[in-house]
Amino acid sequence: MGTLSEALVMLVHPYLHEATTLASYTALIGVGVLAWNVASFPEDEREEQLVETIQGKALPDPHVLCKMARTLSRRKDELFPNDRRMILDYKVTRVPTGYHVTIVSAHSE
Numbered sequence: 634m635g636t637l638s639e640a641l642v643m644l645v646h647p648y649l650h651e652a653t654t655l656a657s658y659t660a661l662i663g664v665g666v667l668a669w670n671v672a673s674f675p676e677d678e679r680e681e682q683l684v685e686t687i688q689g690k691a692l693p694d695p696h697v698l699c700k701m702a703r704t705l706s707r708r709k710d711e712l713f714p715n716d717r718r719m720i721l722d723y724k725v726t727r728v729p730t731g732y733h734v735t736i737v738s739a740h741s742e
């Protein structure tokens with residue numbers, strides 16, 4: 634099993650071309666974290682978890698966010714079906730070669 638930060642970047646890879654600034658890259662990683670964690674729940678609980686997580690937050694377009702998170706959750710199932718780690722926190726920093734993602738995680742049951 635590779636690092637979780639590598640897996641998360643692989644998860645959001647289809648959207649990386651849209652992340653052209655530190656802020657947009659950080660936001661994309663945030664959506665990836667949401668999708669990763671939602672995918673850790675049983676299939677029949679995922680939608681409820683997704684809605685509960687974003688409910689009441691000031692988001693530019695929650696419908697687009699939900700659609701993207703659903704797509705990435707399915708991608709997580711395809712790419713990392715046996716990875717049960719939950720992401721507790723993350724940090725994105727700029728480095729000379731681009732961006733670096735640091736993850737704090739825990740194993741879920």
